[in-house]
Amino acid sequence: MADDPYATLGVSRNASDEDIRRAFRKLAKEYHPDISKGNEERFRKVSSAYEILGDADKRRAFDRGEIDARGEPRHPGFRQYARNGARAGAGAGAGAAGFEEFGFGDIFSDIFGGMGRGGAAGGPRSNFSAKGQDVRYTLEVDFLEAAAGATKRVTLPSGGMLDLNVPAGVTDGQVLRLKGKGQRGVGAAEGGDALIEVRVRPHPLFKREDDDILIDVPITIDEAVLGAKVEVPTISGRVQLSIPKGTSSGRVFRLKGKGVKAAGRSEPGDQLVTVRIVLPDNIDDTLAYFFSEWRQKNHYDPGRK
Structure with a gap:
């Protein structure tokens, strides 16, 4: 029965x-x-x-x-x-x-997600199998994390957790592939991959151009005229930069090897420091009188060089 x-x-x-x-x-x-x-x-x-x-x-x-x-x-x-x-x-x-x-x-x-139908052993598709589908995620990282590399914990839609190694030098929009971390395969087939698109948050000071780091550094008028040593931030810490006497605003200094060392590159990039002369908020009488006297004695016009 x-x-x-x-x-x-x-x-x-x-x-x-x-x-x-x-x-x-x-x-x-x-x-x-x-x-x-x-x-x-x-x-x-x-x-x-x-x-x-x-x-x-x-x-x-x-x-x-x-x-x-x-x-x-x-x-x-x-x-x-x-x-x-x-x-x-x-x-x-x-x-x-x-x-x-x-x-x-x-x-x-x-x-089976429209991938096919199978019967038992000996049926028309007795060994039915299909690779699992890829899944896509977006991961936001800080500028310095992207430059130096980091380990980030990703929460999957299923609720599972995944520790992701973000390689040093990863760029905005770059896609990292994790083999077999997507949807499970059917039968004996392998799972799909997880595709992680990296989004790099902007930094308030640094900008990136290939493997080089760009930064503007303000200096005072007396530092530009007399020369000085100024402290400059880099992605790996602060360093001293020597400003020679008579430095004009907009001059670029190169800090060798202070840029990004991307995966697969033998040498890191550089940091390019552009100095900007910033006048004081309050021009007092002493400073104004000094330059008034100096202008009368020195007819300097950079536009007619």
Whole structure:
């Protein structure tokens, strides 16, 4: 005697069509031979039960006692259901046409993401497998983290956590690929990849040009005239920069090796320091008188050099 299809699917007799479909999806995914070896018989029973309960006419006929759990008529003269040479209830060895006939096509398309449908061993796709889909994420990092490298913890949509090594010198918009960290594959196929697009936050002082770091540094008028040593920030700490006497605003100084050392590069870039002469907010009488006297004695015009 065939099993009660309601008991096989684990649903009540007043279950809705959606409840039945949902129960079959869950069990078919769990016991499908391409995913779970050794469960062919269980899969056959689940498929046979859904053949009855997944068809509104057959379900009503079963509930009225007109057909049994195999779909066979209980009373003489009851109409036979066309099989076209294939029954989904024949089990995991049923042909692909049988799956389509009884509505299994859409079910398996949903379960396996539209990648294909498989039968049991020896069926038309007994070794069905498909690589998992890639997943994409966006990760924001600070400017200095991108320059020096960092380890960042990424929270996946599933709630899982992933420690990601951000390599030194990563650029804005660069995509990091993590093999096998995407969606799981079907069957024996490998998982997809996780593609992490890096977004680098701007820095209030530094700008990047290839592997070089650019920065503007303010100096006073007396430092420009008399020369001085000024402290300059770099991505690896502060250093002393010698300003020679008579330095004009806009002059660029190069700090060798103080730029970004990107992965795969033998040498780091440089830091380019542009000095800007900044006058005091308050020009007092002493400073004004000095330059007034100086201007009368020195007719200097840089535009006519």
